[in-house]
Amino acid sequence: MSAIKNEKEPRSAETKGLKELFRLTQPKKSWLVIAFGASILSSLAGLGVPLFTQNLIDRSFSGISLGQGVLVIGLFILQALFSALTIYLLSYIGHHMVKIIREKLTTQSIHFPLNYFQIERPGELVSRTLNDTLLVKSFVSDSLPSFVSGVVTLVVAIAILLYMDWKMTLLIFLAVPIGAVVIIPVGKKIFELSKKTQDETADFSAEFGQVLASSALVKASNAEANAVQEINDGVNRLFSYGKREAKIQAVIQPIVSLVIMGLVMGIIAYGGYRVANGTLSAGTLIAFIMYLFQVMGPIVSFGTFFTDMQKVKGATERITVLLREPIEDLFQGETITVNGESLEFRQVSFRYNEDKVALEDINFTAMANQTTAFVGPSGSGKSTLFTLIEEFYQPEQGQILIGDHPIADYSLSSWRRQIGYVQQESMLLSGSIRDNLTYGLNREVTDGELDHVMALACGTEIMQKLPLGYQSEVGERGAMLSGGERQRVAIARAFLRDPKILLLDEATASLDSQSEEVVQEALRNLMEGRTTLVIAHRLSTVVNADKIIFVEDGRITGQGTHQELLEHHSLYRTFASHQLTS
Numbered sequence: 009m010s011a012i013k014n015e016k017e018p019r020s021a022e023t024k025g026l027k028e029l030f031r032l033t034q035p036k037k038s039w040l041v042i043a044f045g046a047s048i049l050s051s052l053a054g055l056g057v058p059l060f061t062q063n064l065i066d067r068s069f070s071g072i073s074l075g076q077g078v079l080v081i082g083l084f085i086l087q088a089l090f091s092a093l094t095i096y097l098l099s100y101i102g103h104h105m106v107k108i109i110r111e112k113l114t115t116q117s118i119h120f121p122l123n124y125f126q127i128e129r130p131g132e133l134v135s136r137t138l139n140d141t142l143l144v145k146s147f148v149s150d151s152l153p154s155f156v157s158g159v160v161t162l163v164v165a166i167a168i169l170l171y172m173d174w175k176m177t178l179l180i181f182l183a184v185p186i187g188a189v190v191i192i193p194v195g196k197k198i199f200e201l202s203k204k205t206q207d208e209t210a211d212f213s214a215e216f217g218q219v220l221a222s223s224a225l226v227k228a229s230n231a232e233a234n235a236v237q238e239i240n241d242g243v244n245r246l247f248s249y250g251k252r253e254a255k256i257q258a259v260i261q262p263i264v265s266l267v268i269m270g271l272v273m274g275i276i277a278y279g280g281y282r283v284a285n286g287t288l289s290a291g292t293l294i295a296f297i298m299y300l301f302q303v304m305g306p307i308v309s310f311g312t313f314f315t316d317m318q319k320v321k322g323a324t325e326r327i328t329v330l331l332r333e334p335i336e337d338l339f340q341g342e343t344i345t346v347n348g349e350s351l352e353f354r355q356v357s358f359r360y361n362e363d364k365v366a367l368e369d370i371n372f373t374a375m376a377n378q379t380t381a382f383v384g385p386s387g388s389g390k391s392t393l394f395t396l397i398e399e400f401y402q403p404e405q406g407q408i409l410i411g412d413h414p415i416a417d418y419s420l421s422s423w424r425r426q427i428g429y430v431q432q433e434s435m436l437l438s439g440s441i442r443d444n445l446t447y448g449l450n451r452e453v454t455d456g457e458l459d460h461v462m463a464l465a466c467g468t469e470i471m472q473k474l475p476l477g478y479q480s481e482v483g484e485r486g487a488m489l490s491g492g493e494r495q496r497v498a499i500a501r502a503f504l505r506d507p508k509i510l511l512l513d514e515a516t517a518s519l520d521s522q523s524e525e526v527v528q529e530a531l532r533n534l535m536e537g538r539t540t541l542v543i544a545h546r547l548s549t550v551v552n553a554d555k556i557i558f559v560e561d562g563r564i565t566g567q568g569t570h571q572e573l574l575e576h577h578s579l580y581r582t583f584a585s586h587q588l589t590s
């Protein structure tokens with residue numbers, strides 16, 4: 009599932025990229041027409057000025073009539089007004105297109121299935137969302153309008169020039185092939201470099217984000233120097249692309265200036281000669297030079313326009329590939345409210361990837377309102393069972409049923425609402441305690457309700473220590489709370505959701521014995537009247553479970569009560585003798 013595609017495509021696909029961009033963002037056509045219309049009018053107003061100058065010089069500055077004065081000032085004002093209107097409208101349209109694409113990308117990203125992030129790094133997605141869309145913005149707001157107004161300026165100016173003096177105009181055309189010979193290959197180089205820079209930037213933000221997110225691991229492993237080195241390698245790679253771009257610019261800009269200067273000199277020399285022998289007026293020569301400067305800008309910008317178009321095509325391609333990735337449809341299927349049905353795995357097999365089977369032929373029933381515990385060696389597949397119940401992944405074979413119905417028939421949204429998942433290291437988000445407790449709930453929750461669930465989760469004393477109460481911030485991923493406190497907030501959150509099915513993944517494994525006792529009590533409260541599935545390494549917490557299922561290497565090798573397994577399952581007996589006697 010490679011989301012980023014970098015292959016070259018034929019040039020004919022360029023306009024396809026643009027079409028796709030406009031199809032995606034649907035900018036207001038009327039605004040585009042007004043903006044481009046204003047841009048054309050601004051160019052035309054600018055083109056009137058040299059004509060006026062010519063007139064003025066040829067009359068040997070013998071006075072400007074009031075009408076002419078008003079006309080020239082009017083031309084300047086019109087040019088400025090139309091130009092302001094163009095800049096505002098196109099910037100607005102560019103930003104609006106970026107907003108639409110970013111909204112689509114962020115919505116898409118949130119709905120990606122979990123396995124997407126096993127292949128693509130989140131940081132890369134963030135960079136694509138920010139940087140690739142900025143390319144689109146600068147193309148729509150800068151490159152596209154200068155191209156359109158450039159075409160207008162060029163066509164009209166050349167028509168005027170041909171009308172004024174066709175021989176001198178042909179001289180100007182000499183510059184076009186010279187410019188093209190330089191600009192086209194250099195433009196290609198710039199395009200390749202920009203693509204590499206975009207990819208490297210995405211890579212860099214993914215790596216940097218990852219290192220920052222694992223700050224504690226970096227510090228505990230004394231790996232600061234390695235981390236700095238790794239990140240700075242990325243910075244240096246970006247720098248080396250910057251240097252190459254600087255070299256290209258250093259070559260292209262003087263060449264462009266040389267061509268322009270050469271052309272101006274040529275025009276002045278040839279024009280001067282013509283003025284001297286009386287075949288050209290001085291005013292026409294000045295007007296010519298002014299037009300020359302006016303058309304040079306567009307000619308130079310055409311080169312960059314085509315490279316910009318390539319860049320935006322690359323960005324649009326990457327964006328459309330991302331938008332075509334399959335996402336979870338949360339609302340497809342029937343709605344379910346679990347009411348006393350048991351949960352059954354029927355011949356379920358699953359693998360994360362081709363190489364290795366994670367679960368094979370899993371059969372068990374978790375009876376309603378009872379506790380079913382999963383025990384087994386590390387890596388045997390216990391947590392994987394939970395990810396299938398949550399439908400983070402789909403089984404390769406077999407079915408998971410609630411009552412008589414496959415859970416796949418129900419909408420993800422309504423099914424997941426039936427489940428409370430308390431993980432080993434409970435995830436909190438930065439924000440307040442209230443934000444964390446009510447996360448994902450679409451209803452008003454009173455402080456009284458929060459007091460109630462915190463009390464059930466044995467968390468009243470946590471709240472007494474916090475001066476700001478439910479408004480207290482918990483820090484990045486809940487870092488300002490202890491492990492046991494985080495667990496209790498997570499348990500209170502589960503209470504508030506009031507799920508019918510509870511998944512507890514070694515919820516007390518990482519706690520000291522005192523915290524564990526409190527959290528166990530909170531969990532006992534939570535488990536009451538719910539169908540509970542619990543993963544435990546410590547048998548002591550599950551000996552009283554209604555059913556214990558022993559998982560080994562992706563298979564179930566025994567199920568029954570603690571007593572039954574002690575009698576019939578040798579590995580369970582070994583587990584019990586290690587854990588319950590120590």
Ligand SMILES: Nc1ncnc2c1ncn2[C@@H]1O[C@H](COP(=O)(O)OP(=O)(O)OP(=O)(O)O)[C@@H](O)[C@H]1O
Nearest residue numbers: 126360361366384385386387388389390391392393
């Ligand atoms: N996201 C994943 N992608 C690929 N393989 C995975 C993924 N998650 C788990 N696995 C593999 O699947 C197998 C089962 O893992 P699982 O986490 O379900 O085991 P577990 O019994 O819960 O282990 P533990 O008790 O250590 O938490 C392991 O071999 C693991 O390496």
